Amino acid sequence: MAWDTERTKALLLQAATSEFCTRGLAGARIDRIAAEAGVNKERIYQYFGNKNALFDAVIVAALSSLMDEVPIEGSGPEAMADYAGRLFDHHQKDATAPRLLFWEGLERGTEVVGLPKRMANCASKVNSTIAALPGVSREDAGDLLITIVSLCDAAPVLPALDGLMAGAEPGRAERRRAAVVRTVYLAAAALAAEAKAPAATA
Template sequence: MAWNTERTKELLLAAATEEFSANGLAGARVDRIAAAAGVNKERIYQYFGKKDELFDAVLAAEMIRVMTEVPIQGTGPEAFGDYAGRLFDRHTTDGVLPRLVFWEGLERGSETVSRATRTDHCAIKVGQVMDVLPGVAREDAADLLITVVTLCDGWPVLPQIDALLAGPGTGRASRRRAFIVRTATLMAGALLDEAAAAA
């Protein structure tokens, strides 16, 4: 045994994350990834197999990282709105995951490869939403999450829509943040009330 193979893999994964996020699966250049990592090209094929599999690895790693870095905590609609705000902040300072997610949706559709790991983490997340909003059905919790994720992920990916609809304003991000938090809080509250009324 010799060399630090783990470090090599991490360097490649980091470079690949950047490259895939910027250019997508088809647009990413394997040579660029290798160069940016300061590692030779064949290492990629040796450690990750095809380009597609490297993309899988990147996606799963990044999704899980963000999920653990932005936890859902507390109770009540405001707590859920707070979560939305923190997710928005995270994606505004680092738009890597949003881009990866949309690239995946566009270039691969629903044919997700590394499903197992991701499905588990997602189920946990939905469960956390149900904890924050006691009584809300799993399906509603999922819809709530999809809404927040779509809004927070869409923001850094659709700068044109903002420019076209809102015009070249100042502090657009903070305005948008407040709007999303409000939307999340309001919907969470409505579903909570509904659940309480049904009980």
């Protein structure tokens, strides 16, 4: 049997993604990750360093692949609303990215510099896609993106909130999706309108 280092690494990363996604950094167990990957846990320390570094690798991989799977296409308010809808759908099917994002925010909140530094490659992608609203300032566009991510990512992480506020009728997810898309459209359209008539709003 030939040593397939890359396969071993990939198996570990996959198992680690699942474990960190469901249990977070503090709740994850190195032994469980190794067992699920069918690999000796000592490999983790050789390939990734330690638990924290493995968590970093998982986050970067998950967010990078998310940005490839759900790209921002086109420009204008409709494009932003469409992006929000696709992001919502993606997270509904697979909540890995939003869960990891919130784990990172909660467990690493103090070291604020952390994520942006590690996600430098993503930052460039954000910067290029942030121009999807012509005429809108960089800061306003960034705010709109934060709004989109907040709405789409919070939904799968806070099911209890949804149950408490909106009940649990069938087709609930569709309704929530529509509300998110409409809210994003309204916010984006308002920014676009302001861009055309800068003095119209106080």
